[in-house]
């Protein structure tokens with residue numbers, strides 16, 4: 001007990017280090033053929049020897065599927081969780097968790113969240129009776145924001161796209177005193193850099209579409225947790241709502257996950273090089289990167305991130321407003337102008353006009369998503385090439401005196 005919520009049993013401490021788990025967790029050799037790589041089980045249904053007596057462990061693919069089981073087992077191992085459940089997308093994961101709440105429930109969310117998450121919180125959740133309110137400084141004011149009906153606190157750390165951090169333990173300590181669950185969206189860092197359950201979170205979620213799959217060829221989401229009650233509730237909803245991923249997508253995402261440690265280290269190194277170059281550039285107003293000593297919450301990164309890594313994501317403000325931000329993204333040669341993030345290829349975007357365009361301008365700017373903000377997803381290309389690409393695009397983007 002740490003207040004009003006049972007502290008669930010923790011997953012057993014991992015026997016192996018991250019890289020070994022990434023390669024081997026949830027990856028049994030086929031006992032009949034010895035195949036080292038799992039097959040893809042596309043069958044949607046499984047024979048029964050007699051009524052209600054399936055031949056094996058499976059009956060119908062929406063309820064369970066071998067590839068999904070293997071992928072979920074691997075994610076659970078990497079997030080230090082007893083269980084993980086995979087969904088059709090990160091957004092489907094968010095929706096299923098919110099739909100686990102009774103009508104009349106209240107959720108407190110950090111203000112700076114992905115635009116699609118904001119869209120669900122403000123335009124969908126209320127339809128099933130869940131009210132979401134936002135806080136720009138959740139560590140400071142969470143206690144006063146809690147209501148009798150508050151059931152969940154939703155954190156993105158780092159947040160998309162301003163890379164704000166939250167000290168998870170601080171929020172979880174307050175939340176658990178009131179019997180409130182804490183969800184951390186760990187998409188921006190991946191399980192390699194941060195494990196929110198180790199800091200008191202009750203559920204960790206990812207858009208698998210990003211770093212975990214890592215190759216921009218799968219849309220998927222996942223939630224991981226230690227509570228048996230959550231496992232029962234969310235497994236029921238995974239089947240009843242049915243927002244599940246395909247076996248092939250699970251197979252692809254499991255393959256991508258096996259190199260997550262290599263990709264996360266490389267993209268973090270690249271982001272540090274690019275952020276450092278940006279910080280030195282005269283026409284850059286501000287750089288948001290948790291790996292920089294100048295980051296406003298650098299102490300939280302050092303406390304919560306493996307080796308204080310900043311991850312592969314960063315954003316920066318450019319003199320010259322929206323026009324300069326757009327020109328930058330049109331001038332890059334290696335960074336591709338596109339939404340999404342976390343893949344092997346580097347991407348750039350202008351959140352105010354793209355991923356966060358659905359958030360009203362005044363609310364956007366209140367959380368630092370200004371029209372001149374550019375977001376970069378640093379892939380695994382060479383740091384020198386990425387840095388040169390950014391600098392040449394800056395030269396062309398900024399018109400007038402530097």
Ligand SMILES: C=C(NCc1c(COP(=O)(O)O)cnc(C)c1O)C(=O)O
Pocket residue numbers: 089090091092114116117156160185187188206207208209219220221339340341355
């Ligand atoms: C597509 C983008 N984000 C998706 C996303 C999601 C939604 O994941 P989807 O798999 O795209 O549904 C959830 N959480 C975070 C932090 C995210 O960044 C983007 O920011 O370009």
